[in-house]
Amino acid sequence: MSWHNAKVERARQIGGWFCEDCGETLTPMTAVGHHERYRRNGGKSEARNCRLRCGSCEQHDPHTNKSRQKKIGQSETRAWKYYCQHGRLPRWR
Ligand SMILES: [Zn+2]
Secondary structure (H helix, E strand, O other): OOHHHHHHHHHHHHOOOEOOOOOOEOOOOOOEEEEOOOHHHOOOOOHHHEEEEOHHHHHOOHHHOHHHHHHHHHHHHHHHHHHHHHOOOOOOO
16 A cells, blocks of 8 residues: 555545644645654554644654653564564564
8 A cells, every 4th residue: 555545545534634633624735644653663554554644743743752752662662573573463462
């Protein structure tokens, strides 16, 4: 699935084109697809990993804040490593 298709699918799931953070109305042109799980962490370009955002929310993404990233980190990282290797989440999760 292309990232664009993921965004279209996401918009369909949430019932329209709007920023999921601030609610601003968007269009397919202005919507920024945010990888909920970063690609480098095994996030896939698909609707369930996609969050629609306006440009300004994407810019103020707390994920870009390193200390917060560390906090979310550890336990999730383990699960996602497993997910990448096995293509499914581990049972203990
Ligand atoms: Zn926004």
